[in-house]
Amino acid sequence: MEEFKGKLAVITGAASGIGKALARRCVAEGMNVAIADLYLKGLSELAAELESQGASVLALEVDVSDAASVQALADRSVEALGPVSLLFNNAGILRVGQAWTHTAQQWQAMLSVNVMGVVNGINAFVPGMMAAGVPAHIVNTGSVGSLVAAPNMAQYTACKMAVRGITESLAYDLAAAGADIDVSLLCPGPVSTPIGDSLLGLEAGSEESEANVKMMEELPDFITSDECARRVFAAIRARKFWIFTHPFTGYYKRATAAIVDGDNPVYTEVEFDPVTH
Numbered sequence: 001m002e003e004f005k006g007k008l009a010v011i012t013g014a015a016s017g018i019g020k021a022l023a024r025r026c027v028a029e030g031m032n033v034a035i036a037d038l039y040l041k042g043l044s045e046l047a048a049e050l051e052s053q054g055a056s057v058l059a060l061e062v063d064v065s066d067a068a069s070v071q072a073l074a075d076r077s078v079e080a081l082g083p084v085s086l087l088f089n090n091a092g093i094l095r096v097g098q099a100w101t102h103t104a105q106q107w108q109a110m111l112s113v114n115v116m117g118v119v120n121g122i123n124a125f126v127p128g129m130m131a132a133g134v135p136a137h138i139v140n141t142g143s144v145g146s147l148v149a150a151p152n153m154a155q156y157t158a159c160k161m162a163v164r165g166i167t168e169s170l171a172y173d174l175a176a177a178g179a180d181i182d183v184s185l186l187c188p189g190p191v192s193t194p195i196g197d198s199l200l201g202l203e204a205g206s207e208e209s210e211a212n213v214k215m216m217e218e219l220p221d222f223i224t225s226d227e228c229a230r231r232v233f234a235a236i237r238a239r240k241f242w243i244f245t246h247p248f249t250g251y252y253k254r255a256t257a258a259i260v261d262g263d264n265p266v267y268t269e270v271e272f273d274p275v276t277h
């Protein structure tokens, strides 16, 4: 897809962070948007902002962990705004802690948002997108954690590695079915967003939360959500499957070589490649 004007984008987790920036970017490209989230204050503020820029906007309360809720998003989006050209399965949550400290219930809760949220998006939207036959692109949000495990991140790593596998299989299946639908795995590096708010005891949309996001912008390697969205759109235009907002080629080559050599894993923090743009 190179031309976005007048087409429909659907974004889950659109009320904050990367999802919000993606929605804004879609509208800047002349698209109409269906935006979905559980955070209703952020969602309605964004809807008003995007409508004031001339976009048709459908804003829906959706829990991505609930298949029926995501199916309702798919049905209502198409009914109101036509066939889907861009789908961002973006909603996600972060929890940290040593691998043995999460209860089975906490595991279920995390998997149901970060993994089943993506699966529910695929199941609800792909059949209709294939039937509509218009060129389209699906972006599932993984993470650097889709490729690299880290201490205290067993839950998040498990989810994001699963999303990588699901997304790669989806791309193979769509290609084999002859669908005109590109697929990408978005693997963001550090992006200054409120994703850590609940871990820090901060309220969504509060001054403290906003100040924390601003503070992150000053940290090494962090980029803003807007810059992340800009990089995502460049990759969509270039039809890239792997979207690394922060490439880490040198690190990953060493890490995979160690596996091939049969070395036991030793964690070192990911080093991102020097910025070349």
Ligand SMILES: NC(=O)c1ccc[n+]([C@@H]2O[C@H](COP(=O)([O-])OP(=O)(O)OC[C@H]3O[C@@H](n4cnc5c(N)ncnc54)[C@H](O)[C@@H]3O)[C@@H](O)[C@H]2O)c1
Pocket (backbone or CB within 6 Å): 012, 013, 014, 015, 016, 017, 018, 019, 036, 037, 038, 039, 042, 062, 063, 064, 065, 090, 091, 092, 093, 094, 113, 141, 142, 143, 144, 187, 188, 189, 190, 191, 192, 193, 194, 195, 196
């Ligand atoms: N920020 C980063 O550095 C970073 C890095 C790698 C990956 N990611 C991924 O990017 C995606 C977006 O994260 P973000 O940083 O913008 O976080 P964020 O917290 O700013 O935004 C996530 C949004 O998802 C929504 N959400 C959470 N659970 C939901 C549910 N069950 N149903 C519907 N909406 C739900 C939240 O309300 C929130 O508005 C996530 O998948 C995250 O794992 C972020």
